[in-house]
Amino acid sequence: MNDIRLLKDQQRDKHPGFDSYIECSTRSLFTGLATFSLGFAGVYFLQQVGQRYLPYTKKGNILVAAIVSTVASYKVTSDRMRACQARWMAVEDKYSVLQETLDTAAPEGVASKEVGTIGMLFRAVDLRNGGETVRQHYIKTNPTDNLLKWQQLTQFCFYRRKYTDSSKYKGGKVAGQRHRAINNGPEDTDESCSEESIERSELIDDREYDSVASSAMHVTKRIQNVQHVAIIQPYIKWGPRKSTTKPELLQQEAEALVRSLPKWNIELSLKIPVDTLDKRQLFGTGKLEELKEMLRARQEAGTPLTCVFISKGTLSYGQKHTLEQAFRLPVMDRYSIVVQILRLHAVSMEAKLQVALAELPYIWSQVKDQEGSSKGSGRIFLSDSQRQMLQLRERKLRHELAMIRSHRELLRNRRRQKNFPVVAVVGYTNAGKTSLIKALTEEASLQPRDQLFATLDVTAHAGRLPCKLEVLYMDTVGFMADIPTGLIECFVATLEDAMLADVIVHVQDLAHENCTEQKAHVERTLRTLMRNGERSLAPERIINVGNKVDLVEDRQEVITGAVSETPNGGRLHLVSSKTLHGIHELLLEVERKVLQVTGRQRMVIKVPMGGQEVAWLYKNAAVTETAADPANAERLLVSAVITEAKLQQFRHLFVRNRATG
Ligand SMILES: Nc1nc2c(ncn2[C@@H]2O[C@H](COP(=O)(O)OP(=O)(O)OP(=O)(O)O)[C@@H](O)[C@H]2O)c(=O)[nH]1
Ligand SMILES: [Mg+2]
Numbered sequence: 195m196n197d198i199r200l201l202k203d204q205q206r207d208k209h210p211g212f213d214s215y216i217e218c219s220t221r222s223l224f225t226g227l228a229t230f231s232l233g234f235a236g237v238y239f240l241q242q243v244g245q246r247y248l249p250y251t252k253k254g255n256i257l258v259a260a261i262v263s264t265v266a267s268y269k270v271t272s273d274r275m276r277a278c279q280a281r282w283m284a285v286e287d288k289y290s291v292l293q294e295t296l297d298t299a300a301p302e303g304v305a306s307k308e309v310g311t312i313g314m315l316f317r318a319v320d321l322r323n324g325g326e327t328v329r330q331h332y333i334k335t336n337p338t339d340n341l342l343k344w345q346q347l348t349q350f351c352f353y354r355r356k357y358t359d360s361s362k363y364k365g366g367k368v369a370g371q372r373h374r375a376i377n378n379g380p381e382d383t384d385e386s387c388s389e390e391s392i393e394r395s396e397l398i399d400d401r402e403y404d405s406v407a408s409s410a411m412h413v414t415k416r417i418q419n420v421q422h423v424a425i426i427q428p429y430i431k432w433g434p435r436k437s438t439t440k441p442e443l444l445q446q447e448a449e450a451l452v453r454s455l456p457k458w459n460i461e462l463s464l465k466i467p468v469d470t471l472d473k474r475q476l477f478g479t480g481k482l483e484e485l486k487e488m489l490r491a492r493q494e495a496g497t498p499l500t501c502v503f504i505s506k507g508t509l510s511y512g513q514k515h516t517l518e519q520a521f522r523l524p525v526m527d528r529y530s531i532v533v534q535i536l537r538l539h540a541v542s543m544e545a546k547l548q549v550a551l552a553e554l555p556y557i558w559s560q561v562k563d564q565e566g567s568s569k570g571s572g573r574i575f576l577s578d579s580q581r582q583m584l585q586l587r588e589r590k591l592r593h594e595l596a597m598i599r600s601h602r603e604l605l606r607n608r609r610r611q612k613n614f615p616v617v618a619v620v621g622y623t624n625a626g627k628t629s630l631i632k633a634l635t636e637e638a639s640l641q642p643r644d645q646l647f648a649t650l651d652v653t654a655h656a657g658r659l660p661c662k663l664e665v666l667y668m669d670t671v672g673f674m675a676d677i678p679t680g681l682i683e684c685f686v687a688t689l690e691d692a693m694l695a696d697v698i699v700h701v702q703d704l705a706h707e708n709c710t711e712q713k714a715h716v717e718r719t720l721r722t723l724m725r726n727g728e729r730s731l732a733p734e735r736i737i738n739v740g741n742k743v744d745l746v747e748d749r750q751e752v753i754t755g756a757v758s759e760t761p762n763g764g765r766l767h768l769v770s771s772k773t774l775h776g777i778h779e780l781l782l783e784v785e786r787k788v789l790q791v792t793g794r795q796r797m798v799i800k801v802p803m804g805g806q807e808v809a810w811l812y813k814n815a816a817v818t819e820t821a822a823d824p825a826n827a828e829r830l831l832v833s834a835v836i837t838e839a840k841l842q843q844f845r846h847l848f849v850r851n852r853a854t855g
Contacts, residue, residue, distance in 0.1 A: 214522075218278035226271030233263030397590055398546050406580055410557045411530040412501065413537060422498050423452050424462040424489060424523075427505040428476060431467040439675070441465045443708045447674075448505035450624070451528070454535050454645040461497050462488075471506055475516045486520050501526055507676050508556065511563030529556050529681055532674075535647050544598045545650040551591045552681045554584065613814075613837070615665045615788045616654075618692035620720065621701035622712040623647055623672025626741040629771035630701050631655050631667045634781065640669075642771075647672060652692065659785040660778075661796055662818035663835040668692055675715045693723055697787045699737045704756055704768070705745035735791055737767065737783055744770040793838045803830050807848050814840050 202212075237259040241248055248255075407413060425448050429441040437444065445465045452458050466485070468477060475482055493499055501524045504517065509527040517525045526534075533556070536549040561576055576584070619627045628649055629642040635657035642648070654666045670692045692698065698720075702713050724731040746752045757766045767783060769776035789795065800823060801807035808830060811817055815836035823829040836844070 212282075215278055215282040218282075219275060222271055222274035222278060225274055226267045229270045230263045230267035233266045234259045237262045397587065397594065398543075398550060400587070402580070402583055403587055406576065406584070407553055407557060410560045411533060411553065412524045412526055413530055413534045413553075419457065419500075421455070421458040422461045422500045423458055424492070424499050424502045425449060425452060425460060425464070425505060426485070426502060427463075427465040428468045428471060429465060430469070430471065435470070437676075439708060439711050441467075443711075444505065444676075446707075448503065448528075450646055451505075451531050451535065452503060454647065455531075455538065461499055462492060472510075474510075474512045475520070476504065476506075476509075476513050482520055489521055489523070499523055503527075503531055508559065511560045514560075515564075528676060532647070532677055532681060535645075536650060539645075539647055539650050542651045544595070544602075547591055547595050547598070549650075551588070551595065554588050554591075556681075557584065614656075615663070615697070615792050615794075616668060616695040617665050617697045617699060617784060617788065618668040618670060618695035619699045619701060620670050620689075620692055620716065621672060622703065622706075622716055623674050625672065625701045625703040625706075625712070626771050627672065627701050628669055630699070630739065630741060630769070631657075631669050633769075633771040633774055633777050634784075635667060646674065652689070659788065660781055661785055661789075661816075661835055663785070663788070663794070663816040665784070665788060668695060673712075673716050673719050675711070689723060693720075696735070696791045697737060697784060698731075698735055699739055699784070701739050701741050702756065702766075703742055704740045704752060705742040709752075709756060734787070737780070737787060738765065739780060740766045740768045741771055743768045743775060744773045789835070794835050795838070795841070796833070796835050797841075799832045799834060799844075800826075800829050801832055801848075803828050807844075808832060810844065810847070811836075814843070 238255055241255045241258065425445070427441060427445040427448050429444060430436045442465070445463060449460055449463055452460055464485075466477060466481060468481075477485065489499060489502070502517070502521050503526050504513075506527055508529045509517070509525065514525050514527070533549065533553055536545075536552065540546045540549045619631055621627050623646045624644070626642065628640055631637070632640040632642060635655045637655050637657075640655070649669055650671055651669075652671070653669045655669065656664055657667055658664055670689060700713075700716060700720075702709055702716075706712060720731055740753070740756050743753070753768065757768075765783075767776060767780050769780050771777075796818075799807075799811065801811070803822075808820070811832055811834055815834040817832055817834045819833040821831045821833075823831050
């Protein structure tokens with residue numbers, strides 16, 4: 195008995211529509227039974243009424259009634275059962291939109307657990323007829339897709355299974371190369387196929403890992419399907435754990451996170467007061483019932499919800515499980531939504547590896563919660579080999595990242611040798627960091643986007659200061675409050691460059707209602723980062739910039755408020771990266787700070803025409819202008835920005851030589 199219950203629980207976990215399917219089939223059977231009884235009684239009665247015209251015996255009457263009612267009951271039951279199956283299929287489809295995993299118990303033949311993209315289709319239906327049902331279902335649910343596409347997809351599956359069967363963890367470079375070629379399409383096959391890059395791609399494109407990750411977080415690599423999301427922002431109304439940020443603003447941020455994912459539509463957005471964020475079902479029983487009812491009513495009214503986003507940093511396994519059972523929809527938290535955004539926006543290999551590493555603490559915490567809270571059944575329960583896979587993956591990711599970082603260190607040293615002053619641009623996500631760098635450097639290729647975490651790679655962009663000195667602006671990953679530290683820690687290393695920069699520009703979004711809180715959060719994080727780093731957050735290295743001033747021009751109180759919040763008498767530079775208002779003044783300030791912090795000075799040096807001095811200056815200082823000396827035709831006036839050390843060297847090499855010579 196207990197075994198059956200356990201089996202049922204497992205099925206429930208794997209198939210969210212299981213319960214309603216059982217319910218629906220039971221109803222169908224009873225309806226069939228009722229049809230039989232009523233049909234039998236009805237036909238028998240009619241025969242009795244028409245006895246005069248139907249001259250056969252009572253036994254004959256019973257036989258006719260039994261045949262007619264059996265046929266009717268069979269028809270009703272089978273129609274209803276088919277409807278139940280169709281409903282289950284639809285529910286499975288909705289659920290599996292977020293989970294591309296495939297039942298490991300899939301029968302031999304078409305399916306393999308390596309199949310990713312169409313895993314959800316395989317999962318939803320019986321495969322025993324070689325995928326024919328799948329094909330029918332696919333064509334029915336995707337009327338715009340043709341058979342060709344279906345064939346391509348199945349081929350893709352077969353190839354993937356064929357070439358990825360030799361486990362990536364056992365080596366097998368050739369298999370890996372093919373796997374990668376298939377995975378990324380032909381355009382990627384030209385890429386360098388060095389051992390390192392292949393190994394890194396294998397780490398990123400690991401189907402076995404993907405199935406664990408998608409069941410723990412509901413995240414996927416390829417966001418192809420439209421999602422209909424209900425956002426619920428819980429907030430503590432009273433007490434010491436009450437957030438300093440207004441719930442409306444938290445809710446807005448949650449909405450902005452969802453809007454950062456293409457094809458994700460917000461169908462419903464609510465903020466709900468709670469006593470604590472730690473309760474197993476998060477909300478009070480009455481509230482939970484109300485929410486369940488509301489979501490159900492929405493679904494019935496034709497709003498096709500596909501997931502619920504509870505805007506809390508991390509939900510424990512127990513909370514997630516309870517809420518998923520209650521809502522009958524996948525539930526995501528801030529961590530998993532941010533991971534989904536990061537997966538989407540990660541372009542460089544370093545960013546991809548970092549996102550991959552950022553996912554692991556979450557999966558481990560869910561496994562730990564699950565083991566602590568239940569008997570161990572359920573979706574993300576890990577087998578021993580999956581645990582080993584995760585541990586090995588973590589080690590490999592750390593190793594690869596360390597390699598990339600040592601390369602980054604090399605680049606940093608090279609930059610130092612070249613003596614480029616570095617200006618890091620930091621700030622809350624979406625504050626306009628990329629836009630500001632675009633305005634400062636006039637680099638057309640930069641693409642600011644109205645999305646959270648649009649920039650995930652630290653990139654350097656050359657720009658010229660008004661004195662013609664060349665500087666490097668570093669674009670960085672944005673900060674965000676209420677993101678678990680485990681997630682951001684992985685990106686901290688990319689911020690190392692920013693922390694070691696000569697000058698730090700802190701961009702603030704003046705048009706954002708929560709500007710003050712955002713600023714405080716960035717400063718807190720910077721202070722923590724600096725504590726671990728080599729340099730301090732001295733005020734002379736910081737330039738505070740109030741961006742998007744064009745959006746608040748008519749709201750003087752916003753500007754006055756922001757200016758008065760700037761600490762230690764520091765100035766807040768009001769700019770608009772869009773209209774370029776205030777950009778020139780900001781450049782002058784960057785120049786002033788760069789010269790001050792790096793000990794550089796602007797000077798005009800008289801050197802002999804055609805001498806070694808000019809070449810030396812070009813190599814060791816930033817020459818901004820040269821002109822003939824009006825007082826002496828044999829001399830040249832060289833305007834340069836030069837460090838104190840280089841100036842001493844120049845004096846030592848040329849001035850003393852000249853004096854002695
Ligand atoms: N009106 C106005 N919009 C701006 C200004 N600066 C940036 N934006 C807009 O703000 C949005 C975010 O700009 P980004 O430069 O991508 O912001 P970011 O800080 O780099 O964002 P992340 O990389 O996602 O952290 C874009 O839609 C920009 O067009 C400005 O001065 N005025
Ligand atoms: Mg950016």
